[in-house]
Amino acid sequence: MGFDVAGKTVLITGANRGIGKSFLDHMLKAGAEKVYAGVRNPDAMTDVVEASGGKVIAVQLDLANADTINSVAGSIDRIDLVINNAGVLKVATPFSDDVFDSLDYEMDINVKGLIRMARAFAPQLEKTSGVFVQLNSVASLRNFADFATYCASKAAAYSITQALRDLLQPKGVRVISVHPGPIMTDMGKSAGLEEVAESPAVVSEALLAALASDDFHVFPDTMAKNFWQAYKTFAKGVVESGASEG
Ligand SMILES: NC(=O)c1ccc[n+]([C@@H]2O[C@H](COP(=O)([O-])OP(=O)(O)OC[C@H]3O[C@@H](n4cnc5c(N)ncnc54)[C@H](OP(=O)(O)O)[C@@H]3O)[C@@H](O)[C@H]2O)c1
Numbered sequence: 001m002g003f004d005v006a007g008k009t010v011l012i013t014g015a016n017r018g019i020g021k022s023f024l025d026h027m028l029k030a031g032a033e034k035v036y037a038g039v040r041n042p043d044a045m046t047d048v049v050e051a052s053g054g055k056v057i058a059v060q061l062d063l064a065n066a067d068t069i070n071s072v073a074g075s076i077d078r079i080d081l082v083i084n085n086a087g088v089l090k091v092a093t094p095f096s097d098d099v100f101d102s103l104d105y106e107m108d109i110n111v112k113g114l115i116r117m118a119r120a121f122a123p124q125l126e127k128t129s130g131v132f133v134q135l136n137s138v139a140s141l142r143n144f145a146d147f148a149t150y151c152a153s154k155a156a157a158y159s160i161t162q163a164l165r166d167l168l169q170p171k172g173v174r175v176i177s178v179h180p181g182p183i184m185t186d187m188g189k190s191a192g193l194e195e196v197a198e199s200p201a202v203v204s205e206a207l208l209a210a211l212a213s214d215d216f217h218v219f220p221d222t223m224a225k226n227f228w229q230a231y232k233t234f235a236k237g238v239v240e241s242g243a244s245e246g
Pocket of ligand 1: 013014015016017018019020038039040041061062063064085086087088109135136137138179180181182183184185186187188193
């Protein structure tokens with residue numbers, strides 16, 4: 001069942017930079033009526049808000065803090081599409097001195113943050129038969145040892161995304177799991193991926209195409225497509241099959 005962004009109200013976490021900013025630009029181009037930018041520092045969004053002619057509304061949202069998320073959910077009348085894009089990456093292997101701090105931080109933002117978002121916005125999305133999008137990664141499927149704890153958190157987030165799909169689909173809410181490979185953002189640079197990274201626009205375009213189709217999995221860029229090639233049979237036959245068969 002395709003979803004047309006035109007005329008819809010969208011919320012994007014981490015919309016101030018990187019892939020989230022690209023989502024914001026693409027949602028406006030696709031005709032969204034309103035885009036809520038869920039960011040830690042709304043004051044830094046003034047230029048974007050002004051340039052949008054009132055279509056972008058910056059709201060204070062910290063994935064670490066359920067109160068900020070619930071307060072945004074409570075202040076919005078209608079929401080059709082939630083894109084939980086914000087995420088964090090620490091460069092830490094299982095042998096790094098800060099491995100447990102890194103893991104705790106990434107699990108709090110990348111996994112608990114996802115759960116906080118789903119709990120806050122599911123009731124709203126049920127009212128509009130809306131869509132919940134989660135930014136996962138190729139790292140949800142394969143660990144990269146230099147940032148092993150991040151990969152573990154993205155694997156956990158992908159697992160929770162599947163639970164959300166199984167629980168929300170019967171209530172008319174569609175869930176989409178996006179799995180980029182290396183993308184040219186601050187995070188991509190901090191992970192040392194500049195040489196292979198692709199533009200954030202590749203992710204936005206793939207998400208718009210997925211919204212128009214009925215796909216659950218989205219693998220946008222070159223590396224991601226290679227992963228999908230190898231993973232597709234399992235994904236279609238097991239992950240996307242009925243929950244009772246799992
Ligand atoms: N770049 C890649 O290669 C890549 C590949 C696969 C998946 N991803 C995923 O794609 C998503 C976006 O990544 P990106 O590359 O655009 O990252 P990025 O450039 O580092 O931007 C991260 C965004 O998340 C926000 N954020 C961080 N902690 C937050 C919190 N506690 N509450 C609310 N917002 C918070 C940041 O806001 P501040 O400006 O306030 O810090 C920023 O807007 C992430 O989920 C990431 O895991 C990225």
